[in-house]
Amino acid sequence: MNRHLISAADLSRDDALLVLDTAEELAQLAERPVRKLPTLRGRTVVNLFFEDSTRTRISFEAAAKRLSADVINFSAKGSSVAKGESLKDTALTLEAMGADAVVIRHGASGAPHRLAGWVRGSVVNAGDGTHEHPTQALLDAFTMRRRLGRLDGLRVTIVGDVLHSRVARSNVLLLDTLGAEVTLVAPPTLLPVAVTSWPCTTSYDLSAALPKSDVVMMLRVQQERMTGSYFPSVREYSRRYGLDADRMALLPEHAVVMHPGPMNRGVEIAAEVADSVRSTIVEQVANGVSVRMAVLYLLLGGAEGKQ
Amino acid sequence: MTGSGAASGTAKGSTGWLIRAARLAGAELADIVITDGLITETAPPGRAVAAGRQVLDADQLIALPGLVDLHTHLREPGREDAETIESGTAAAALGGYTAVHAMANTEPAADTAGVVEQIWRLGRQAGRCDVQPVGAVTAGLAGRQLAELGAMADSAARVRVFSDDGRCVSDAALMRRALEYVKAFGGVIAQHAQEPRLTEGAQVNEGEISGRLGLAGWPAVAEEAVIARDCLLAAQVDSALHVCHVSTAGSVEIIRWAKSKGWRVTAEVTPHHLLLTEELAAGYDPVYKVNPPLRTAADVAALRAGLADGTIDCVATDHAPHPVEDKETEWAAAAFGMTGLETALRVVHAAMVETGLLDWAGVAERMSARPAVIGRLAAGHGSQLTPGSPASLVLYDPAARDQVDPAAHASRSRNSPFAGMVLPGRVTATFLRGNATVLDGKLAR
Numbered sequence: 001m002n003r004h005l006i007s008a009a010d011l012s013r014d015d016a017l018l019v020l021d022t023a024e025e026l027a028q029l030a031e032r033p034v035r036k037l038p039t040l041r042g043r044t045v046v047n048l049f050f051e052d053s054t055r056t057r058i059s060f061e062a063a064a065k066r067l068s069a070d071v072i073n074f075s076a077k078g079s080s081v082a083k084g085e086s087l088k089d090t091a092l093t094l095e096a097m098g099a100d101a102v103v104i105r106h107g108a109s110g111a112p113h114r115l116a117g118w119v120r121g122s123v124v125n126a127g128d129g130t131h132e133h134p135t136q137a138l139l140d141a142f143t144m145r146r147r148l149g150r151l152d153g154l155r156v157t158i159v160g161d162v163l164h165s166r167v168a169r170s171n172v173l174l175l176d177t178l179g180a181e182v183t184l185v186a187p188p189t190l191l192p193v194a195v196t197s198w199p200c201t202t203s204y205d206l207s208a209a210l211p212k213s214d215v216v217m218m219l220r221v222q223q224e225r226m227t228g229s230y231f232p233s234v235r236e237y238s239r240r241y242g243l244d245a246d247r248m249a250l251l252p253e254h255a256v257v258m259h260p261g262p263m264n265r266g267v268e269i270a271a272e273v274a275d276s277v278r279s280t281i282v283e284q285v286a287n288g289v290s291v292r293m294a295v296l297y298l299l300l301g302g303a304e305g306k307q
Numbered sequence: 308m309t310g311s312g313a314a315s316g317t318a319k320g321s322t323g324w325l326i327r328a329a330r331l332a333g334a335e336l337a338d339i340v341i342t343d344g345l346i347t348e349t350a351p352p353g354r355a356v357a358a359g360r361q362v363l364d365a366d367q368l369i370a371l372p373g374l375v376d377l378h379t380h381l382r383e384p385g386r387e388d389a390e391t392i393e394s395g396t397a398a399a400a401l402g403g404y405t406a407v408h409a410m411a412n413t414e415p416a417a418d419t420a421g422v423v424e425q426i427w428r429l430g431r432q433a434g435r436c437d438v439q440p441v442g443a444v445t446a447g448l449a450g451r452q453l454a455e456l457g458a459m460a461d462s463a464a465r466v467r468v469f470s471d472d473g474r475c476v477s478d479a480a481l482m483r484r485a486l487e488y489v490k491a492f493g494g495v496i497a498q499h500a501q502e503p504r505l506t507e508g509a510q511v512n513e514g515e516i517s518g519r520l521g522l523a524g525w526p527a528v529a530e531e532a533v534i535a536r537d538c539l540l541a542a543q544v545d546s547a548l549h550v551c552h553v554s555t556a557g558s559v560e561i562i563r564w565a566k567s568k569g570w571r572v573t574a575e576v577t578p579h580h581l582l583l584t585e586e587l588a589a590g591y592d593p594v595y596k597v598n599p600p601l602r603t604a605a606d607v608a609a610l611r612a613g614l615a616d617g618t619i620d621c622v623a624t625d626h627a628p629h630p631v632e633d634k635e636t637e638w639a640a641a642a643f644g645m646t647g648l649e650t651a652l653r654v655v656h657a658a659m660v661e662t663g664l665l666d667w668a669g670v671a672e673r674m675s676a677r678p679a680v681i682g683r684l685a686a687g688h689g690s691q692l693t694p695g696s697p698a699s700l701v702l703y704d705p706a707a708r709d710q711v712d713p714a715a716h717a718s719r720s721r722n723s724p725f726a727g728m729v730l731p732g733r734v735t736a737t738f739l740r741g742n743a744t745v746l747d748g749k750l751a752r
Contacts, residue, residue, distance in 0.1 A: 088635050108637035109521040110591030129639070131521030169521060192518030193526070 001298050004123040006112045008134040008173035016177055020142050022294035023287070029066065030290070039301050040069035046099040048090070048115075049126070050076040050106040055261065055285070056126050060103045060135075063292035069300075072097070087111060091118035100300055104128070122299040130164045136260055137170035139291040141178060143280050144215055146287070147256050152179035157209045159185045159241060160219030160268055161230075163192055167260045168219060172200050185209050187241065189230040206241055210250040217258040218243050218268045234267055244270040248278065256280050323360035324741065328352040329370035329702060331692050333667025339370065341698040344741035348694055363746075365702055368735055371671045373405025373699035374652065375678040375688050377497070377575055378472070378551060378623035380644070381407070381438070383429065384422070385414025390628040390719050392429040395648070396436040397717040398626070400744040402648040403701035403734040404436055406679070406688045407626075411443040412473045418443035418454035420462035427464035435744045439682060442466040444485050444496060448474050453485060460492040467683035470497035472551060473598070473643075475533060477503050482537060486546035493683060495547040495573075498537050500558070501599065505529035510639055512585045512600045520588060522638060525600045527555040534558050538565035538572050549681055550574040552625050554599040556609030563618045573681045575623035576610050578647055578654035579724055583607075587724070593634045593641030594722050597627070614673060615664040621677040624651045628720030646723045649716050652703060653730040660705075661731060687740070698741040707733035717750065 001018070002010045011019070029035050045064040049057050057073065064071045074094070087106075094102055101122040104112050109129030116123040127133040145151050156175055162168045162184050175182050182200035184191065195202055203209050210216060221237060231237045243257065251257075257269075257278045265271045274281060324341040331337050331349065338355035340348035348355055376399065382390035390398075392409070399407045409426050411417035417426060423440040430438020442459035446452050448471045459466040469489060476482045476498060485496050506529045511517045513524025534550055538561065541548035550562060553574050565572040579597060584604050587595040595601060613619040627644025634641050647654075655674065659665040665673070671691075679689025687697035708731045713723040737745035744751050 086632065086635070087637055106637065108639045110639075111637040113591040114637050129521055130523075163518075164521075166521060169519075193513055193524065194515040194518045197515045198518070 003299070004112070004116050005134055005295055005299065006116065006123060006125045007132050008137045008170040008177070010134070011174065011177060013177050016138070016141070016174060019138055019291065019294045019298060020145060022298060023142050023290040026293045026297070027287070027290040036066050036068060038068045039297055040064065040067040043069045043100040043300055044072065044098060045069045045101045045103065045296060046072045046074055046094050046097070048074045048094065048102050048104045050104070050111070051127070053105050053127065056105060059285070059288040060126060060292050062289045064296055066289070067293055067296060069296065072099070087114060088118055091115050095119045101296060124295060124299065127166055129166070131166050132170045133166040134170045134174070135288070135292055135295055136167050137174040138295065139284060139288040140171055140217065140258060140260070141174055142287050142291050143258065143284050144256070146283070147280060148214060148254065151175070154180040154214050155183070155212055156180050156215040156217065157183045157185055157213040158217045158219065159206060159243070161190045161221060161225055162186050162195070162219070163190045164222065164225070165219050171217065172198055176200065183209050183213070185241070187231050187237070190225070207247060207250060210247060211252065213251060214255050215258060216243065216251065216255065220260070220262065221264055221268050238267050242268050242270065243273050245272050248273050248276065251278070258284060260284070322741070324363060324698070324738070324743070325355055325357045325360045326363045326365050326370070326702070329365035329368055331370050332671045333369045336367065339692065341738070341741045344698055346692060346694055346696050346698045349692065363736065368702040368704050369667055370692055371403070371667065371701050371703060372675040372689060372692060373701055373737065373739065374403045374674045375682060375684065376404050376407040376624050376626070376648065377468070377549070377621060377678045377682050378625045379407040379409055379648065380412065380625070380627045381409045381426070382628060383413065384425065388630050388719070392426065392438060393433050394717060394719045395626070395628070396430060396433040396438060397750055398648040400435040400737050400739070400750065401717050401734060402650070403652050403703065403737050404648060405699040405737065405739045406437040406439060406682070406684060407648070408439045408441050408468055408682055410472045411441050411470060412448055416443045416448045417441065418446050418448070420455065420458040423459050423464040423466050424462050435750070436739060437688070439684060440464045440466055441472070441497065442469045444469045444471045444476050445481065450474060450476060450478060450481065453481070453488060456485070456488055456494065457492065460494060465685070467492070467494045468497050468549070469494055470499065470551065472497065472499045475499050475501040475503060477533070479536060479540065483540050483544060486541055486548065487544045490546050495549050495681065495683070497549040497551050498533065499551045500530045500533035500537065502529040502533050510596070510600070511588045512602045514585065514603065516585045516588055520591070522588070527557050527602070530555055530599055531557040531561055535561050538562070538570060541572055542568065542570045545571070547571040548573070552577045552580065552599060552623065553610065553613070553619055554580050554602050554606065556606045559609045559613035559618055563613070566618060573620045574618070575621050575678070576614055576619045577625045578622060578651045578658070579645055580610055581607065581614070581622070581658040582654050583724055591638045593636060593638050594645070594724050594726070596638060596641050596643055597645050598643035611658060611662065611664055614659065615669070620681060621673045622651065622655055623678065624648050628718050629722050630720060634722050644722065646713070646716065646718050646720055649718065650711055650723060650725050650730065652734060653732040654725065656705065656732045657730055698738050700738050701734055702736040704733045704735050705731065707731070709733070
């Protein structure tokens with residue numbers, strides 16, 4: 001493994017499988033009466049969140065605490081950052097505190113790259129702008145493998161705002177590494193212009209893609225896209241690219257429906273789809289803790305994780 | 308190595324120089340005799356006599372006419388933390404420049420006769436390099452109404468080039484009026500071509516890299532559409548358009564087409580767009596953040612070909628100094644721009660001469676003669692090294708080669724994208740009207 005996890009492309013196939021296998025072992029812990037390992041005792045993990053994301057922060061916090069790490073939550077709101085402190089000065093402060101790992105969520109693409117140049121500890125990207133969110137991709141892959149038993153050859157369809165989605169970027173890279181076949185479905189306005197250079201296929205037609213999908217992953221439609229002329233109206237988007245019960249019926253029987261959350265029920269996903277047995281949305285949250293434990297464990301857990 | 312360029316004063320306080328054995332525009336060897344600020348003689352080597360002049364043994368260094376930059380950000384007034392006219396003209400002299408055009412996006416903007424005259428005077432006091440102010444096209448660079456172009460033209464600064472650089476005059480009607488209005492005093496509008504709506508929040512060239520990095524794309528069409536429109540407007544009103552920092556292959560084609568029609572369109576390209584590509588953004592280091600952005604290798608090839616065949620008239624640095632804190636940030640928060648004065652000739656050497664696309668006479672044309680004409684500079688800049696011409700020239704050692712170290716630059720800022728790169732050449736000496744501004748690669752005073 002690299003010292004940092006900034007992009008899903010940082011992971012070789014062996015690295016990625018090691019994370020998933022480790023997460024599988026750590027998941028067993030959740031069923032024990034004492035859900036805590038001493039592995040990272042005395043190590044400090046800083047959650048550095050420049051964007052509000054209670055879900056992701058709590059997931060990383062739970063993961064670090066279950067490994068007995070000391071956790072410092074550093075939220076930009078109400079801190080020196082809100083008073084204009086630069087990312088570099090924040091990094092130097094964390095460095096002085098002796099952070100072994102910094103989990104960073106930032107609104108600017110590439111902020112974790114910059115941070116990695118200023119701190120000695122490991123940097124874990126918990127979502128940067130419209131770039132990547134590699135632990136989300138790992139937990140998604142983990143969830144797919146648990147539900148469907150394999151990743152190699154799995155047909156995964158990712159639907160929605162690919163252009164601005166860090167979840168889509170990380171998933172395309174990781175799933176390609178793991179041998180899955182990814183199809184991106186979106187209106188042409190929400191695909192990057194050079195998407196043909198990505199290791200996946202693309203389509204503008206959701207209904208046509210669904211019968212050939214083992215997994216369909218619905219992306220959240222951000223509020224600001226709704227006013228940016230990316231599509232004429234939320235209603236039209238929902239009709240053409242939303243997953244409702246009728247469309248869900250086009251999926252093969254074994255197929256699952258995923259969503260990274262938070263959902264816009266009634267926009268990209270209908271309530272009855274989100275709540276159906278095919279939906280993995282609640283599992284994804286639980287799996288997130290196991291996968292993030294595995295990442296912290298492998299990045300910080302001693303010599304075997306640092307080769 | 309060829310000559311050190313070290314000078315030996317034989318008669319302190321004399322007004323003249325004898326430069327021995329320089330290669331004029333990289334071609335024939337000659338001695339150059341400078342008297343009272345003028346070149347008074349060029350003679351076969353060994354033929355000219357010192358006659359009390361200081362002697363500089365050029366020993367086969369290349370002599371080029373003093374370089375002229377059409378596009379420099381000197382930052383004064385307003386951002387003296389990034390650059391001053393003093394430090395910027397020192398950087399210019401060290402780069403071989405004897406004249407620079409100071410862009411108008413100062414604080415306050417150079418949009419009145421008072422501000423352009425202040426900049427012009429500060430340049431005269433600095434003395435190392437002529438500073439020709441560029442006037443803003445619109446008041447406060449706001450793109451709403453014309454600045455007092457005529458007052459700036461009539462001022463002591465004699466402004467002829469007008470630009471809202473950094474901001475595009477995107478309003479077609481306003482651009483048309485600006486082009487028309489400057490005809491009264493032989494001016495030119497230098498346009499930063501960037502369709503604003505197509506580039507909201509844009510960070511890097513739109514393409515494979517922008518998609519991969521998750522940075523908002525700056526599409527080629529946003530530059531090309533404005534250039535096409537402006538060429539048509541210039542034709543419509545028979546005025547002069549200068550296209551700043553052309554960065555795409557498509558722009559080169561449009562300019563070639565406009566020139567084939569005989570329209571009065573000129574264009575510049577920056578050193579960085581001739582050498583660097585968008586892949587450099589991959590590490591998110593904002594030292595590579597610039598507007599227009601670094602493009603693809605195919606664009607670089609088209610820009611080089613365009614500069615070689617004359618479609619692009621000249622090289623202009625777009626020297627854009629920024630303090631460390633404006634670059635030591637996340638990419639999107641960082642300022643656009645790169646320094647360039649002290650590396651421009653070396654980059655052109657690497658991109659155009661070492662590749663066989665231009666000879667040194669071609670470099671002289673594109674870095675001195677053409678920009679002097681486009682900039683409507685008073686006589687004396689851009690002229691060939693012949694008797695009777697002002698002795699503004701640069702001596703350049705083409706055999707030198709070393710790593711670029713921004714910490715050694717005279718510019719107040721360190722944001723050179725060439726830091727750490729090994730580049731050919733070294734500016735050994737610069738003369739402005741017979742006064743040495745640089746000797747032995749160092750500021751002369």
